Amino acid sequence: MERSAHNPVERTDEDLMAAYSGGDLEAFEVLFARHRRALLTFLVHRVGEREAAEDLLQEIFLRVIRARGSFDGRCAFRPWLYAIARNAIIDGHRRKSVRAQVQSESALAVDAASSGGGGTEGEAGPTSLDRRPAAAMVGSDPIATLAARDLRARIETALALLPEAQREVFLLRERARLDYEHISEVTGVGLATVKSRMRYALAALRRHLEDLPEVAPE
């Protein structure tokens, strides 16, 4: 491995990861500082809730820490990081669906018990499962003040309305800044499909942004 620049801020991700594997904690700190915002934003837009995204962020970096010995310095760090992120999201979905099933069953049991089995009020409302509106996924960020909050909220709401596969490709390109070949590797679909998903995502975003209030394209 070639010797990198002395200043950790100027070193490549791959070099920093190798240095951390060798016990250099500061290398990891620089790596985390470099990717934390983009990854958290990616996760918030993928899972829709700030709190869940922060939990995932921690889990992903814990996986990175534990897999440091198996990281091959010859491949790029960013696609590797986002492949780990993708797996963590999928695992999270699995856990959530199991939990939701359990909650759903217990909620039904509670409903049945509280209504005495009669259901006399005739309320046909939803169960206690979380039904947050798409707009509720906008996280709290102190810097997102004034008008930026509006633009941000509109784009985030429009993103939340995209189908999962299209949103994933859009975020991997525009937030993670992976090129299309790497997106194809991370998602496991062909290059042509990746590009067509991006195209459909842009078309749908355009449509959603035009439909949302306070958007007046010139």
Next chain:
Amino acid sequence: MKHDEPNRDPVDPTNPKGQDDSMTPHQALDCEAVEELLVDHLEGLMSEQQHASFDAHLATCPACAETARAYAQIQAAYRDLPGKEPSAAATAQVLEWARIEGLEPERFEPRRPRSGRPRSARSRVRWVVNVAAGLLVFFTLFSLLPDEPEPFHRRLWRADAAFASGDNERALELYGGLYDDLAKRSWPPGDPDGPVVLLRLAELQRAAGERGLALEALAQLHERYGPRTQGGATLVLEARLHEELGNLAAAKLAYERARMADSGLWDRLEGDIARLEQALEQRSEEAARLGALGYTEGTGLSPEQQDELRSLGYL
């Protein structure tokens, strides 16, 4: 717009039959072929021939030209959105894991089995004296080392955490230190933290009532990081600062620029601009009234009259 996702091999829309490029210069494209090329167009991935055919189509098709423009706008708007900052607790947790896990190989390294005879009492005393002497030398040398400055990213986390928790005084102090650091390094171009430091300094100075300093931070933000920082948010902040300082014309101009920068603000800022227009008109009427009474700036006015003119922004 179609919603199914064709999963087919990539086909060059400018050359669907795979003909030699030299045989089909500037082949005409239809709207569907152009749509397929839009992503490559955004990323600058088209060949020269594709580029020429694509541009030729856009020149004659307003609908496709509008689509290309809209996609580029969406892409630029999303890329300009600031990233979300993890909480201080999440950051601390990850770094703690990194520290602990980083120690593990040493912690679980199997101990070497002892060999030879057990140490005698004399050799044990010699061993203790050697260790003590070693420690003394180590701490003496350590105390002579210059203090290592805390890395920039750690100080940024502490500043962000203070800002997020509402400890403005501490945040101002920490961001001020980061500002000095960036200034010493001549504001490295492309550094993603520089704009954050300047914008937060502007917000904190405003909260501290130092509006002039806040405006200065915004001016530096625009000067150092270019037009991409002149988004709706910073321009509205600039307008509010001017308005609070009584610079009504500058405030109105900044609001108008914010509207131009972000079309979503067009209706939202209409009330602010109308209010400023009214105030400016009132100010000019007052000036005319005073002028009609024979008052002119700096010519034999009483202190009260000067105060009145000053309050109207004419002195």
